[in-house]
Amino acid sequence: MTWIVDENGRRWVEPQARVKRKRGRGRFADVKVGDQLMCRVISRWDSPIRDDLAANDAGWQRHERDHGFQYAIVTDLWFDPVAGQDDPLKGEMVGIQILHQGRPRGGKRAHTIRGLASNKWQYADRDEIAHWEAVRAGVDAGDVIGIGRGRRDRKEPRLYRL
Structure with a gap:
């Protein structure tokens, strides 16, 4: 509730409800079965510094190894009614399977369509x-x-x- 006072006098203005937009599916709005995805795999770990001079206060050394890209193929699309009971976009799921030398390997992994981008997946460049x-x-x-x-x-x- 808001009172506005101006040259026309004093009047009452009802507050307008803020329009809330639900977040979309973003980059993977049109994902379909058979699409190929890729994700850069980087390993990071810490190890103690081995130095005789710093035996009491060794410290830690940061390591990083880039393993290149991991490719996957979209195998399934489905709707999870439990995850999507409050927000239908949260229930849209995708199943991916990792490719090793162009052939599917291992089991399938389930992701929400929104979660593909947050897990650093992107459409494959080849x-x-x-x-x-x-x-x-x-x-x-x-x-x-x-x-x-x-x-x-x-x-x-x-x-x-x-």
Whole structure:
């Protein structure tokens, strides 16, 4: 309740209710089964500094290792009625499965669609499955060889090659 006093006199103004907008699904608003996602995997850990001079007050050293990108494929979409009973957007779920060399590996992981971005997932920058199919086709055709085989071939004499 608010009274406004101006040159026209004094009048009563009812407060307007603030319009609350529900948060949207953000970056993954149109996610569908078959989409490929990627996430950068970084390990961080602390270890004690091993130094004879600082034996009493060793301290800690911060380590970080970047493992590159992990790729996954969206396998399922469903609605969880328990999570979505108050807010329907919270109940929208997605199932992803990790890809290893272009093939699904391990079990499925469940995420909320909103939670994909907060867990640092993003749409894949390339088609991981097609990439590894092309690599396997190149290996079968003999156009692509592994690093270990190339190292061995460089050490051996080249009598059998053309």
